[in-house]
Amino acid sequence: MSRSTGRRLGRAGIRDVAAAAGVSITTVSDALNGKGRLPDATRSHVREVADRLGYRPSAAARTLRTGKSGLIGLTVTTYGDEPFTFTEFAYFAEMARAATSAALARGYALVILPATSRHDVWSNVALDGTVVIDPADGDPVVTELVRHGIPVVSDGRPGGTLPVTGWVDNDHEAAVLGLLDHLADAGARRIGLLTGTTTDTYTRLSTTAYLRWCDRVGQDPVYESYPAHDPCAGAIAADRLLARPDRPDAVYGLFDPNGTDLLAAARRYGLRVPEDLLLVCCSESTGYATTEPPITTLSLKPRRIGTAVVQILIDAIEGLDNGRPIEQVIPTDLIVRTSSQRRSPRTTISPPRRPAGE
Amino acid sequence: MSRSTGRRLGRAGIRDVAAAAGVSITTVSDALNGKGRLPDATRSHVREVADRLGYRPSAAARTLRTGKSGLIGLTVTTYGDEPFTFTEFAYFAEMARAATSAALARGYALVILPATSRHDVWSNVALDGTVVIDPADGDPVVTELVRHGIPVVSDGRPGGTLPVTGWVDNDHEAAVLGLLDHLADAGARRIGLLTGTTTDTYTRLSTTAYLRWCDRVGQDPVYESYPAHDPCAGAIAADRLLARPDRPDAVYGLFDPNGTDLLAAARRYGLRVPEDLLLVCCSESTGYATTEPPITTLSLKPRRIGTAVVQILIDAIEGLDNGRPIEQVIPTDLIVRTSSQRRSPRTTISPPRRPAGE
DNA sequence: CTTGTTAAAAGGTACGTTTCTGCATGGTGA
DNA sequence: TCACCATGCAGAAACGTACCTTTTAACAAG
Incomplete structure (x- = not known):
């Protein structure tokens, strides 16, 4: 079969790198991810070859395999077609900015999602966790997410018995x-x-x-x-x-x-x-x-809130939230x-x- | 083997739905995606079973298979640690808001990404296309993306010979x-x-x-x-x-x-x-x-710009951009x-x- | 009875990784 | 010499989906 020489017109896969470097797929994966036991010589050789081929690991494949996407949802309430209200404008922008920074600093990216939408974009994106701004009492999206074991941290103390992983709010x-x-x-x-x-x-x-x-x-x-x-x-x-x-x-x-x-x-x-x-x-x-x-x-210190929300969420995602308080009150100014x-x-x-x- | 009865503690997969509905995986996939030729009876039966099991298709697997993630990058320039400048604040917020709406209306979600970052979050997320705000002349990120065949549309006419798919700007x-x-x-x-x-x-x-x-x-x-x-x-x-x-x-x-x-x-x-x-x-x-x-x-009409940028980008992603102009000038007010x-x-x-x- | 036609559904492969398991090799102590 | 262990690497099994190909059944026409 032309399997091994199968030409992917698009991008080079890990297979191509392995072939070009004269090693196995395992070795390439280990070399690139800093795992396994490899001599530095092999490691750098593989890295160099991968670089030369312009190899980019497929995010989709990695996500499928590991179950982690590195993506965090940022849910905003919608009024009609527009995400977030004009009155919350500066607050939201600041909060989102801080949340973005905090997430990126820990290797995550933010996906902006509406609380509701006709196409359910929700199931089309693999989320490691979600930030929800001011969730409604029985929010179906939140309930659904939690039921699937996805951590949810809310900006705003949730009303009712919404089973969030944590929340941040002012007093x-x-x-x-x-x-x-x-x-x-x-x-x-x-x-x-x-x-x-x-x-x-x-x-x-x-x-x-x-x-x-x-x-x-x-x-x-x-x-x-x-x-x-x-x-x-x-x-x-x-x-x-x-x-x-x-x-x-x-x-x-x-x-x-x-x-x-x-x-x-x-x-x-x-x-x-x-x-x-x-x-x-x-x-x-x-x-x-x-x-x-x-x-x-x-x-209301939206920057502190945005940062805190993301930290709590990522801690929960990575399982670092043992004993750490998951409810945090940010002082106003x-x-x-x-x-x-x-x-x-x-x-x-x-x-x-x-x-x-x- | 316990393969067929293998219990996924987490979520139900398409296999489980197929087993529970007494049909094949193919049938489930076709029924849920509205493809193939199936009698309505089968279709609705499968849908009902899937619903009962709380089945959610894996976004990662779908992305891996189809090559489409439904994700669009929104690149913002960074100054130090913070994404986007304070002076561009209202403009950016409006533009992002419009872009988010437009993307969601067509079934896509936006991922906020920095022009640069220490962890390269870039390769960790599968993007169908990217919006770049005011790219620098020889922007390496843009060049890289285009080289990999990912459509890039910029807000702001790109300087130099940046090979973008299209751009939108004011005069x-x-x-x-x-x-x-x-x-x-x-x-x-x-x-x-x-x-x-x-x-x-x-x-x-x-x-x-x-x-x-x-x-x-x-x-x-x-x-x-x-x-x-x-x-x-x-x-x-x-x-x-x-x-x-x-x-x-x-x-x-x-x-x-x-x-x-x-x-x-x-x-x-x-x-x-x-x-x-x-x-x-x-x-x-x-x-x-x-x-x-x-x-x-x-x-500068950021809402019109945000909308236009996303429309052009998605058209390019879906291959609808034949003959359509990919450069658009938005009037100021x-x-x-x-x-x-x-x-x-x-x-x-x-x-x-x-x-x-x- | 054979052949062709079509609806309905099953089989199986590929997408590109990560990672578990296992096989050589060569050096060491008994 | 033999057993033993660490090292360096390869094989192959998933992950969950989409879709191409094939099979089966049923039925009509010749």
Whole structure:
């Protein structure tokens, strides 16, 4: 048969290397992977021949054989056709960037996958593990993955009894409570909230924390909700909030664009920030350092989250997770700027300006 | 042998389905993939059994057999350890988002890969094709991929003789020339440029277009450069530009954060925008619609670019690219706002405000 | 009864690795 | 001299799928 001389028009296989080097396939594999017991002479000879032939091991074959693909899924929630919301934009981008770096540093690559899709791309790609951002309570994808023994680590503490391998999250309640205290310290008498209509964990926890705080200090809650995935609705909701008869003298906005939305609304109503209205929003955008006035933001530290999620996941994949905690709480960071400092802003010591975060 | 009853502790294979359904492996494969000639009864029976066993075809095995992985690489340039620059942030995020959507809609998934990496993750993942953002002139990765017959489509017209399958880009020269004309029409006498020190195509083309325009209208070039990957350097460069003795009365900033940087610098020097200083920057951020004043931006339409790149790539992968043009120029979009309209801004008709772009 | 035709399903090989097992060889201690 | 061991390497069995080739059964036409 022409089996041994069978010409693969495309790429050179391990067989071709073995033939060209005058050794067996086993020897080539061992030489290239640093396994087995081979004298350095053989090893380097094989390497040289492989190099000369431009040999690239087939990832598919290796994956099939070893069961490891070196691929990690990054699941994003979708709204309609688009992956991830505009409101989560900066957060997601930062988080994904950090996750990508962390994964690459350990030899893994990230595959972006939607929480749902018509073609099930899911079964078309061999995943060693998956990162899920803010999974829904009974998420079928997660359940399915775990059932197949694929590690799943979530960004956001999973609700219900979702059987994830681990999770990373901020302490959203504590963050909101601390932030409201900060506003109260700055002189706020009635603090309003700009929140979302969705039921995800972040929105829910933040809102209940707000309500609890109001209850504790004896303030009537003043809030407006809007569908956070609609980029226009935020500005309208901000307007609604400031148009109320019981207009708040301080507002916290849960989503990234709320800062500019609220600032624009305040301008329309002739309210000065921070004199008439204190402002804080949750955002990762550095742009808020240079608005007029600069706006105080709550950072969820997406880079630390992205890194932590990936580390936990890869540890689980490689079986290094013995006894290591698989739940991790990342502290938030309140970056205090002018918009939340009513008294003598110019004598206040502001925290050192970070270049790009972290 | 216990071969036929061999228990795979993990997942059910096609063999198990065949055995459970009382048919051959071939029949199972055909039934599940809609091939062969099978009566509907058999087909649905097999499907039902497969479902009951929770059968998932092995992506690795399928890839090995068919040579198609359904995976597309998305290569981002790296600066140090971090993928993509902060200045390209919004652009990249939008572009990646669109590319992800487009790929998923055609049954492909995106893998994020760095232009370089210590572990060569590259050969560890089976790619059907690759999208490369702004490749360097003699990019070894691209050359290698093409040599192995893997289609490569670049975002950004490749310099030199890089043998890509296709590319998508804006007409950067035309965009800059048009934008400078717009500023001149608004009354600018001396237009300055805030540009980068890097040698990528975008920076180079934009800068030369600026110089050409200056030459044409007989203006002395007034520009400052800074390393665009440094998030702090932009503000300093903006300051330098406005501190010059030959201070410009209009500035175009090549990078996303330049708008806020310039606005802040103008404020420091007591310059009113647009009365004393006209401002335009290249950005995809919607935040510039609500700054004070709103800033005119040049959008490179990253969503259209991301979509186009992926379509061209997948067409090439699937061999549908006969005669179809593989080079595509996407028009830019100048979103005119207050910062570049000196005369009677309130009677000027501004273009309809788009919700989120496109 | 033979031959041709077609639907339905089975058989078997190849995809390119990794890795377990095993075979030589040559040196060493008893 | 023999048993023993370490070394250096080869053979061959998987991994799970897709698809090409062949077989079987059934049935119609000659």
